[in-house]
Amino acid sequence: MKSFFRTFSALFILTLIMSCGNADDDIDLNLNLGEGLGQGKPVDDCLGLEEGDLVLSIQDQFTTAPGKVSIFFKVSDTNGNPVSGLTADQFTIYEQGRNDDCFNTISTSESFARISPNSQIFSNNTLLVLDLSNSVLESSLEELKIASTSFINNVMPETPLESNKMAIYWFDGEDKLHLLNELTSSRTELAAAIDGITDDISSDPSTDLYGAVIKVSDIASDLIKETTARDNIGAASVVIFTDGTDQASRFTESAALKKVDEANANISFFSIGLGSEIDTQVLSDIGKTATVFATNKEELEDTFNDISDKVSERANSFYLFEYCSPKRDGSGENNLAIQVKTGAREGAVQTKFNAKGFTGGCE
Incomplete structure (x- = not known):
């Protein structure tokens, strides 16, 4: 059952990138209550990631028992042009729990990370x-x-x-x-x-x-x-x-x-x-x-x-990225960062998820 995250701080609402040319600067305003990175925000400085050439705009996110985290986002460059054709192995997942000083890298293979068909949402x-x-x-x-x-x-x-x-x-x-x-x-x-x-x-x-x-x-x-x-x-x-x-x-x-x-x-x-x-x-x-x-x-x-x-x-620049989290019930709210690299370009976004009800195993 999906548990939708709908509440976001006004602190993270960014100014809409305006374009003088014919750029694709579309973000789903109805669900995100903001622009730019959508539901996300810039990643924490402790990760040491440079400001990238790509923007990951989170459109929606939800969790599914026993431990799946699903993030639906659009990828574009900083001019608003869409970026299509990305695969799961081009993404890196980072999680930060309440006992972590910074983020830990989550193996995409061990977490069964994948780009899934997004037709259901x-x-x-x-x-x-x-x-x-x-x-x-x-x-x-x-x-x-x-x-x-x-x-x-x-x-x-x-x-x-x-x-x-x-x-x-x-x-x-x-x-x-x-x-x-x-x-x-x-x-x-x-x-x-x-x-x-x-x-x-x-x-x-x-x-x-x-x-x-x-x-x-x-x-x-x-x-x-x-x-x-x-x-x-x-x-x-x-x-x-x-x-x-x-x-x-x-x-x-x-x-x-x-x-x-x-x-x-x-x-x-x-x-x-x-x-x-x-x-x-x-x-x-x-x-x-x-x-x-x-x-x-x-x-x-x-x-x-x-x-x-x-x-x-x-x-094709809209992606449903899913992975199985190692966090378990009782760990509370956790920070999540997703980084993408394609060629010389890269970008990252940060959000949160709650591991309530998470147990071992994942589909």
């Missing part, structure tokens, strides 16, 4: 939003369909996972964000939806770009709220493609950017622009996490692949 949703206004349908629809299918295959696992889903929306000049395919974990279903797009799908040749941004931001925010209500952690990636500027003038640029700027910090925004009629600054502001541009339709697949790599890196 984490949901990741991708919202792909396509401009299907007249200019796209007449000149670049087939290239867009190829690029979108490639994006789906890159982002979605071949074996469907309930914790990883995607939905596809499209917009034209109507005051509506059209649903092409609802959230699903099946990339076959998503690809079929893309394949089914025809050049007569739209009846309004205008472009309601700002309306699409506002509406999909609300959808992503609602998904995060639904996930949090289930006591899980949620992340969402919004990916918007367009080949032009807002022509409908139904909503303002400032209203759209306000939605993006004020969205839950675990929502990332990506944008893809095509051709010479786009406003690169506006698209960069909308795609605050990352933005790419294609000068012609032949480059579309490459630009979609660039964004799919960034979406996947972000999702």
Whole structure:
């Protein structure tokens, strides 16, 4: 049974790292009550660890009898860029009990340390939003369909996972964000939806770009709220493609950017622009996490692949790290530090856990 740690000192709430570029600086604010290191804090000086290039942001932590400690965290560099692909042997565990002057290293092999599937506590949703206004349908629809299918295959696992889903929306000049395919974990279903797009799908040749941004931001925010209500952690990636500027003038640029700027910090925004009629600054502001541009339709697949790599890196930078602690019932509250090293980069974070109910043996 999970015993969640929810109370944290205001002393450890750090200032949010702000980015001028397209950095992925998302932290789950709903559960962490803070930013930066999330539930963690900088490690004690007695460990002698230098300030590192990596940031471990603890999103959640819990214990499971008879002695398992589970820490769910996101790894990024100091610029907020996600770090994916880490393995258990790249982590070092340190524990400090009430009788210890400093921390003791816990063997990762003897403690059965592992990176575990995080689907039971984490949901990741991708919202792909396509401009299907007249200019796209007449000149670049087939290239867009190829690029979108490639994006789906890159982002979605071949074996469907309930914790990883995607939905596809499209917009034209109507005051509506059209649903092409609802959230699903099946990339076959998503690809079929893309394949089914025809050049007569739209009846309004205008472009309601700002309306699409506002509406999909609300959808992503609602998904995060639904996930949090289930006591899980949620992340969402919004990916918007367009080949032009807002022509409908139904909503303002400032209203759209306000939605993006004020969205839950675990929502990332990506944008893809095509051709010479786009406003690169506006698209960069909308795609605050990352933005790419294609000068012609032949480059579309490459630009979609660039964004799919960034979406996947972000999702795979969340880790559920678990190990069996040697602490036992009666030892009370213990300090825990986790250090990660990958190449020349390293980082560490410190937190606490209570060994109440811990006995010998561990799954």
